[in-house]
Amino acid sequence: xxxxxxxxxxxxxxxxxxxxxxxxxxxxxxxxxxxxxxxxxxxxxxxxxxxxxxxxxxxxxxxxxxxxxxxxxxxxxxxxxxxxxxxxxxxxxxxxxxxxxxxxxxxxxxxxxxxxxxxxxxxxxxxxxxxxxxxxxxxxxxxxxxxxxxxxxxxxxxxxxxxxxxxxxxxxxxxxxxxxxxxxxxxxxxxxxxxxxxxxxxxxxxxxxxxxxxxxxxxxxxxxxxxxxxxxxxxxxxxxxxxxxxxxxxxxxxxxxxxxxxxxxxxxxxxxxxxxxxxxxxxxxxxxxxxxxxxxxxxxxxxx
Amino acid sequence: xxxxxxxxxxxxxxxxxxxxxxxxxxxxxxxxxxxxxxxxxxxxxxxxxxxxxxxxxxxxxxxxxxxxxxxxxxxxxxxxxxxxxxxxxxxxxxxxxxxxxxxxxxxxxxxxxxxxxxxxxxxxxxxxxxxxxxxxxxxxxxxxxxxxxxxxxxxxxxxxxxxxxxxxxxxxxxxxxxxxxxxxxxxxxxxxxxxxxxxxxxxxxxxxxxxxxxxxxxxxxxxxxxxxxxxxxxxxxxxxxxxxxxxxxxxxxxxxxxxxxxxxxxxxxxxxxxxxxxxxxxxxxxxxxxxxxxxxxxxxxxxxxxxxxxxxxxxxxxxxxxxxxxxxxxxxxxxxxxxxxxxxxxxxxxxxxxxxxxxxxxxxxxxxxxxxxxxxxxxxxxxxxxxxxxxxxxxxxxxxxxxxxxxxxxxxxxxxxxxxxxxxxxxxxxxxxxxxx
Numbered sequence: 001x002x003x004x005x006x007x008x009x010x011x012x013x014x015x016x017x018x019x020x021x022x023x024x025x026x027x028x029x030x031x032x033x034x035x036x037x038x039x040x041x042x043x044x045x046x047x048x049x050x051x052x053x054x055x056x057x058x059x060x061x062x063x064x065x066x067x068x069x070x071x072x073x074x075x076x077x078x079x080x081x082x083x084x085x086x087x088x089x090x091x092x093x094x095x096x097x098x099x100x101x102x103x104x105x106x107x108x109x110x111x112x113x114x115x116x117x118x119x120x121x122x123x124x125x126x127x128x129x130x131x132x133x134x135x136x137x138x139x140x141x142x143x144x145x146x147x148x149x150x151x152x153x154x155x156x157x158x159x160x161x162x163x164x165x166x167x168x169x170x171x172x173x174x175x176x177x178x179x180x181x182x183x184x185x186x187x188x189x190x191x192x193x194x195x196x197x198x199x200x201x202x203x204x205x206x207x208x209x210x211x212x213x214x215x216x217x218x219x220x221x222x223x224x225x226x227x228x229x230x231x232x233x234x235x236x237x238x239x240x241x242x243x244x245x246x247x248x249x250x251x252x253x254x255x256x257x258x259x260x261x262x263x264x265x266x267x268x269x270x271x272x273x274x275x276x277x278x279x280x281x282x283x284x285x286x287x288x289x290x291x292x293x294x295x296x297x298x299x300x301x302x303x304x
Numbered sequence: 305x306x307x308x309x310x311x312x313x314x315x316x317x318x319x320x321x322x323x324x325x326x327x328x329x330x331x332x333x334x335x336x337x338x339x340x341x342x343x344x345x346x347x348x349x350x351x352x353x354x355x356x357x358x359x360x361x362x363x364x365x366x367x368x369x370x371x372x373x374x375x376x377x378x379x380x381x382x383x384x385x386x387x388x389x390x391x392x393x394x395x396x397x398x399x400x401x402x403x404x405x406x407x408x409x410x411x412x413x414x415x416x417x418x419x420x421x422x423x424x425x426x427x428x429x430x431x432x433x434x435x436x437x438x439x440x441x442x443x444x445x446x447x448x449x450x451x452x453x454x455x456x457x458x459x460x461x462x463x464x465x466x467x468x469x470x471x472x473x474x475x476x477x478x479x480x481x482x483x484x485x486x487x488x489x490x491x492x493x494x495x496x497x498x499x500x501x502x503x504x505x506x507x508x509x510x511x512x513x514x515x516x517x518x519x520x521x522x523x524x525x526x527x528x529x530x531x532x533x534x535x536x537x538x539x540x541x542x543x544x545x546x547x548x549x550x551x552x553x554x555x556x557x558x559x560x561x562x563x564x565x566x567x568x569x570x571x572x573x574x575x576x577x578x579x580x581x582x583x584x585x586x587x588x589x590x591x592x593x594x595x596x597x598x599x600x601x602x603x604x605x606x607x608x609x610x611x612x613x614x615x616x617x618x619x620x621x622x623x624x625x626x627x628x629x630x631x632x633x634x635x636x637x638x639x640x641x642x643x644x645x646x647x648x649x650x651x652x653x654x655x656x657x658x659x660x661x662x663x664x665x666x667x668x669x670x671x672x673x674x675x676x677x678x679x680x681x682x683x684x685x686x687x688x689x690x691x692x693x694x695x696x697x698x699x700x701x702x703x704x705x706x707x708x709x710x711x712x713x714x715x716x717x718x719x720x721x722x723x724x725x726x727x728x729x730x731x732x733x734x735x736x737x738x739x740x741x
Contacts, residue, residue: 008539008603009536010327011325011326011327011328012327012407013323015607017609018568019607019609021609022549022609025549025567029549029663053596056598056611057552057554057558057598058552058553058554059554139399146399147395147398166730167424167646168425169424169425169428169734170428170720172661174722174729174731176724177729190409192400198323202324
C-alpha cells in the first residue's frame with residue numbers, strides 16, 4: 001500500500017498527473033467517440049501512460065490513431081507495438097497514400113508528405129466520426145499555444161479559431177459540439193518539457209531507444225545531423241561520419257535531425273536539458289536553430 | 305544595486321528529483337502593459353533562468369535597435385502586444401517557470417475593463433493573485449476592480465506589487481500611502497492574506513533580489529514570497545466531497561466483479577473503513593478500498609484522482625457524489641449565486657441554459673437577477689434587470705437536476721458551475737454559489 005502523505009501535500013508532478021487523469025476520464029464520460037492521436041513520440045507515450053492509469057484495470061475506452069508517413073523510424077514503431085500489445089489497445093493507422101486515394105489529401109507534387117499528414121489526420125477523424133481527439137500539445141511549446149484551451153474546439157473544417165475560444169474555468173470542461181465538429185483535447189497542457197522527462201524517469205516509461213545516445217552514421221546538412229538511410233544519401237561534398245547522437249524528436253526520418261549527445265538514460269537527459277537552459281549560449285544562432293533547441297519535441301506543424 | 309536573496313536555478317544533476325518533489329503554485333497576474341506587467345513576468349522568467357540566453361540576446365538586440373538604453377523584458381512575452389496590433393482577441397495566456405522547490409503556472413490576464421471574463425477565467429484556478437499598480441498613479445479604478453474580482457473568485461492570497469518605485473525616488477511615503485489606501489478598500493473584500501511589495505520590474509529591485517533602494521522595507525521580495533507562501537492549507541481537508549466522474553467496469557475474466565468509482569477528490573479525506581453516503585440517492589455504505597492506478601492508497605485528498613470501491617453493491621453513477629452521512633451537501637434545485645456573464649447577448653430572467661456543476665449536467669432557468677454588482681464601487685444596482693457582457697450579478701436559478709453543492713466560500717470545486725448556451729454550445733457564464741435549497 002502506498003504511504004500516507006502525512007502533510008496532505010501532492011508534489012507538482014502528482015498534481016499534474018491527477019489533472020491529466022481527470023481530463024481523460026471527463027472526455028471518456030462525455031464524448032461519444034474519442035480517439036488518442038499517437039505519434040510515437042515521448043509526449044504521446046506519456047499520454048498513453050496517463051490513460052492507462054485513468055482507466056485501470058479496464059482497457060482504454062478509445063482507440064489510438066496514428067498517421068503513417070511511411071518514413072517512421074523502426075525503433076519508434078517497435079515501441080508503439082510494444083505499448084499497444086501490453087495495453088491491448090486498438091490501433092488505427094491512417095496512411096497518406098490512402099488519404100490521397102480517398103481525396104482527403106491532394107498530392108500536387110509540391111506538398112511534402114510531412115504537410116500531408118494534417119489532411120490525412122483530419123480525413124481519418126471525419127471518416128471514423130471521432131468527436132474528441134487527444135493530442136500531446138503543451139502550452140510551454142510556443143507563444144500561440146500558451147493560449148490554447150485544454151478542450152480546444154474545432155469547426156467542421158477541423159480548424160482552430162484562436163479569436164473565438166470558449167472560456168475555460170476551474171476544472172469544468174465544456175464538451176458541447178455540433179454534428180461534424182470535434183474537440184481536440186490536450187491533457188498535457190500544463191506540463192513542461194522537464195516535467196515530461198521527469199515523469200518518464202520516475203515511472204520508468206518505455207520510450208523509443210533513439211531518444212538515448214547511440215552510435216549512428218550521420219551527415220551534416222543545413223546545420224542538421226541527418227541519419228544516413230534509404231532516403232538520406234550523401235551528396236557531393238558530404239562525408240558520412242559515425243557519431244554518438246540522440247534524437248530530440250521522432251518525426252519522419254527525412255526531416256528529423258539528431259544532436260550529438262552522451263545522454264544514455266533519462267537522468268542524463270534531464271541533466272542535459274536543465275543545464276542547457278542556462279549555458280547553451282551562443283551554441284545555436286538564428287531563430288530557426290533557437291526554436292529547435294528550445295522546443296525539444298516540437299511537433300510537426302499542424303499535426304496536433 | 306541588488307544582492308541575491310534566493311538562488312533559483314534548476315540546473316544540475318538533481319534536476320529530476322527537484323521536478324518530482326517540487327510543489328505547485330498557480331497564480332494570476334492582473335494589470336495592463338502600462339503597469340509593467342509584461343516586464344515583470346519577463347523578469348521572473350529571466351531571473352528564474354526559465355529563459356534561454358539566446359532568447360534574451362534577441363530581446364537585447366531588439367531593445368538596442370529601438371534605441372532603448374535598457375533591455376525591454378516585455379518583449380519576452382510579446383504575444384499579447386503583437387496580438388493587439390493585429391486586432392486579435394486578447395486572451396489568457398499560461399506561462400511556466402520553476403525554482404528548486406516550486407513550479408509556477410502563471411495565468412497571465414489582460415487588464416482592461418472589457419477583459420473581466422479573462423480575469424475571472426485566470427483567477428478561477430489561482431492560489432494567488434498578483435495585482436500591479438504604477439507607483440506614480442497609485443490605486444486606479446482598474447486595480448480596485450482586479451482586487452474585487454480576485455476576492456469574488458476567492459483567490460486566497462493577494463500580492464499588491466507597487467511597481468516603478470524608481471520613478472518616485474523609492475519614496476516610503478508613496479508606498480505607505482498606496483498600502484494604506486488599499487488596506488482600507490480591502491476591508492470590504494474577502495482577502496485572507498495580503499502582501500504589499502515595492503518593486504521595480506524594469507531594474508529588478510525586490511523582484512528576485514532584495515533592493516538596497518528600499519532600506520525601509522522589511523518584507524519579502526516578490527519571488528521569495530511566491531516561493532514560500534503556504535498554499536496547502538487552502539484546501540478543505542475536512543468536508544469529504546467526491547464527485548463520481550466515471551464508473552470503471554473492466555468486464556474481463558480477471559476483474560470480473562471490479563466496480564470502481566473514479567473521480568478527483570474535491571474535499572476532505574477518503575480512506576478505507578469510512579462510512580459514506582451516496583448522493584442524491586442517500587444510500588449509505590463503507591469504503592472498501594481507495595486506489596491510485598494499481599496501488600491501494602491509505603488516504604485520498606484533494607486534488608488526487610483516485611478510484612473508490614464500496615463494500616455494498618449500491619447504485620452509483622457519474623454525477624453522483626460520495627460524502628459522509630453527517631457531513632453531506634443538501635441536494636439543491638434553487639441556487640443563489642454570483643454569475644459573471646461572458647457573452648454579448650445579455651442574461652435575462654426566464655432564460656434557459658445548460659449548467660455544468662462538478663460532474664453533473666442539467667438545465668437551469670433564470671428566476672431572478674437580484675442585482676448587478678458594480679465592480680468599481682461595489683454598488684449593487686437592484687434595478688438592473690439583466691447582465692451584459694463582463695458584468696457580474698447575483699442571480700437566482702432553478703435547475704432541472706439537484707446540484708450537490710456547497711457555498712463557493714467553502715469549496716471552490718463544489719461551489720462553482722458554468723452556464724452553457726444550448727444552441728451554440730458556448731460557455732456563457734461562470735457561477736459562484738452563495739447557497740442552495
